[in-house]
Amino acid sequence: xxxxxxxxxxxxxxxxxxxxxxxxxxxxxxxxxxxxxxxxxxxxxxxxxxxxxxxxxxxxxxxxxxxxxxxxxxxxxxxxxxxxxxxxxxxxxxxxxxxxxxxxxxxxxxxxxxxxxxxxxxxxxxxxxxxxxxxxxxxxxxxxxxxxxxxxxxxxxxxxxxxxxxxxxxxxxxxxxxxxxxxxxxxxxxxxxxxxxxxxxxxxxxxxxxxxxxxxxxxxxxxxxxxxxxxxxxxxxxxxxxxxxxxxxxxxxxxxxxxxxxxxxxxxxxxxxxxxxxxxxxxxxxxxxxxxxxxxxxxxxxxxxxxxxxxxxxxxxxxxxxxxxxxxxxxxxxxxx
Amino acid sequence: xxxxxxxxxxxxxxxxxxxxxxxxxxxxxxxxxxxxxxxxxxxxxxxxxxxxxxxxxxxxxxxxxxxxxxxxxxxxxxxxxxxxxxxxxxxxxxxxxx
Numbered sequence: 001x002x003x004x005x006x007x008x009x010x011x012x013x014x015x016x017x018x019x020x021x022x023x024x025x026x027x028x029x030x031x032x033x034x035x036x037x038x039x040x041x042x043x044x045x046x047x048x049x050x051x052x053x054x055x056x057x058x059x060x061x062x063x064x065x066x067x068x069x070x071x072x073x074x075x076x077x078x079x080x081x082x083x084x085x086x087x088x089x090x091x092x093x094x095x096x097x098x099x100x101x102x103x104x105x106x107x108x109x110x111x112x113x114x115x116x117x118x119x120x121x122x123x124x125x126x127x128x129x130x131x132x133x134x135x136x137x138x139x140x141x142x143x144x145x146x147x148x149x150x151x152x153x154x155x156x157x158x159x160x161x162x163x164x165x166x167x168x169x170x171x172x173x174x175x176x177x178x179x180x181x182x183x184x185x186x187x188x189x190x191x192x193x194x195x196x197x198x199x200x201x202x203x204x205x206x207x208x209x210x211x212x213x214x215x216x217x218x219x220x221x222x223x224x225x226x227x228x229x230x231x232x233x234x235x236x237x238x239x240x241x242x243x244x245x246x247x248x249x250x251x252x253x254x255x256x257x258x259x260x261x262x263x264x265x266x267x268x269x270x271x272x273x274x275x276x277x278x279x280x281x282x283x284x285x286x287x288x289x290x291x292x293x294x295x296x297x298x299x300x301x302x303x304x305x306x307x308x309x310x311x312x313x314x315x316x317x318x319x320x321x322x323x324x325x326x327x328x329x330x331x332x333x334x335x336x337x
Numbered sequence: 338x339x340x341x342x343x344x345x346x347x348x349x350x351x352x353x354x355x356x357x358x359x360x361x362x363x364x365x366x367x368x369x370x371x372x373x374x375x376x377x378x379x380x381x382x383x384x385x386x387x388x389x390x391x392x393x394x395x396x397x398x399x400x401x402x403x404x405x406x407x408x409x410x411x412x413x414x415x416x417x418x419x420x421x422x423x424x425x426x427x428x429x430x431x432x433x434x435x
Contacts, residue, residue, distance in 0.1 A: 094382035094403070130384055130400045157423050161386060161400045200425040243426045300360030301424070303383055 080187035083111050083121045083148070084230075086267030087287035089158060090139040091129035096290035096303035096311075100129075103315060104142060107288040112147045119186065121148045124267035124285060125156030125197065125232030127172075131163065136171040155180060156232040156268060157197040165198050181210055183217050190221055194231040196246045204233030204246035204268075211251050218255055227256060229264045236264070236275055236282045239295035244269050256280060288315060349432055354378070357385050357401070357421075362429035371435050374410040379403060385427065390418040 088104040097103060111121060123143065128135035136159075143151050159168040169180050176182045176193075183192045192214060196204035221227070229235065235249040256262045262280040270292035273284040291304040291314035298304075306314060350364035353373050357363075358380040369375060377387045379401040387398040387407050396419045398407035411417070411433040421427040 092383075096382065130402070157425075158384075161384075161423060162388075162397070200422060202420075202425045202428070241426065243424060302360055302381065 080189060081116055081118050083114075083118045084124055084265055084267075084285050085111070085121060085288060086124040086285040087126040087156065087270055087289055088123070088139060088142075089126050089129040089287070089289035090142070091132065091135040092289055092303075094290070094303055095305045100289040101138070101142070104139075104288045105145075107315075108142065108145050112145070118148045120150035120152055121146050122152045122154075122193075122230055122265070124230055124265060125154050126158040126267060126287075126289075127153060127156070127168075129158050131159055131161040131167050133167060136167055140171050152193060152230070154193050154230050154232050155195055155197055157200060160197050165195065178209055178213060179207075181213060189226045189228060190218075192217060192227065192229045194229060194235075194252070196231050196233045196235075196249075200243070201247060203240060203243055204231070204235075204249070206246060206248050206252065211248065211255075214252055215255055218259075221259075223258045224260050226261045227259050227263070229256070229262065231264070231266050233268045234264075234266045234282060234284055236277070238269060238273060238275075238284065242295065242301045244295065244301075253277075253280065286315065291315070355387075355429070355431075356380055357387075357427075360385075360424055360427055362419075362421075362427060365429045366432060367430070368432045368434070369411060371411060371414055371433055373433070374408055375431060377401070377407045379405050384423060385421040386423060387419055388422045390420050390428065394419070 085104075085107055088107070089100050090104065092100045111118065121143070127139040153172045155165050155168045155172070159165065165173075165179055169176070173180045178195070179198055180195045181193060183190065185191070194206060194210065194214075196206050199205045199207055218227070229252070231246070233246050234244055235246050235252060238244040257279065260279060264280060264282045265285065266282070267285050267287070269284045270287040270290065271284065271294065272286050273282075275282045290311070291306065292301045293304055304314070348364075349366040349368040351368050352364070353367075353369060353375050355362050355364065355367055355375060355377045357377055360381065360383070362377075367375065377398070379385050380403070382403055384400045384402055386400055387396050387409075388394075389396040394417065396409055396417065400423070401407055411431065414433045414435050417431040417433065419429060419431070
């Protein structure tokens with residue numbers, strides 16, 4: 001339903017202009033690239049289809065080749081490039097990371113050092129650790145340092161402690177619907193940002209009102225429209241015992257089945273994980289703050305204390321560069337300085 | 338869809354203190370008499386809350402940082418289920434009797 005599109009200015013950080021692009025490219029003109037760094041998933045999207053891919057140094061060449069090949073016949077200016085950062089936990093104090101603000105600043109520097117200006121940056125939740133006004137203000141101010149056209153957010157459970165997300169929405173909820181959800185379109189891709197951390201019943205929860213929003217939001221979309229769905233808690237059952245799942249996500253998944261390409265991007269679990277179910281691919285992002293154990297590898301999902309050098313590895317500082325004039329994307333591992 | 342319950346023993350334990358440690362409430366079931374003030378102490382490095390599982394329930398702590406405490410005096414008998422809203426797989430109960 002178009003009435004929900006371009007739903008204002010969900011995150012009043014950065015420029016107010018909505019990225020917009022032509023919807024005229026074909027799948028043959030697909031340009032794709034991906035990589036991650038410092039808790040970031042970088043996807044390059046050209047109209048027609050989203051294919052997300054997490055690259056590391058070992059498959060850099062393959063990814064670059066694929067990108068180069070697919071880019072034939074198109075131009076870089078036709079592509080959408082955005083960044084996902086997650087779980088900055090501003091305000092966290094503990095041995096797992098004694099300087100989460102510093103780590104997030106480094107991640108921001110990574111964004112600003114990509115070699116291209118991302119069309120937008122999505123922070124997929126747990127911006128703050130304790131939902132305090134000071135922490136929201138701090139993270140908002142920090143993100144104004146990101147050189148991008150737009151900054152979007154979805155809330156994490158740490159952003160909605162005790163107030164059902166009220167403080168979060170005061171800072172980041174402008175122009176959103178319901179409890180903070182929204183959707184937008186750019187470059188022929190439809191994006192939906194969901195809120196699944198407010199009515200936690202052991203697992204993430206979306207609720208009837210939000211599911212109805214998605215149903216109406218998708219109703220008018222052609223099935224070959226690429227759809228990207230953001231949420232904090234995974235929409236797939238990554239590890240329900242630790243709450244790493246959303247109890248009513250299957251009702252959203254059912255609505256997404258008819259689309260040829262759906263990409264669900266979440267945070268929450270502080271580690272990379274990818275799962276494909278038919279037309280839908282789920283990508284958990286890592287964090288800029290501190291690692292959590294792999295599912296079941298610890299009694300509880302407690303912040304993992306690792307030596308400083310390993311912390312930097314766990315935060316996965318990798319950079320993806322795109323040089324103007326080149327078709328190829330340069331991906332390299334880069335530790336936090 | 339419901340995750341398995343926490344591994345902590347659910348046998349009721351008498352007392353007036355609950356430790357929040359390793360992402361669990363201990364004891365998982367606390368038994369007290371009416372009029373008892375129960376104190377929860379967060380011993381984790383992560384933050385937790387003590388929040389009634391049902392909307393409108395009496396337990397509603399702020400986010401408890403490390404070593405922070407929350408107190409509540411139970412004035413009516415009953416079974417009070419609560420959880421941590423940040424980590425809702427953390428669940429526990431206070432049983433209040435006359």
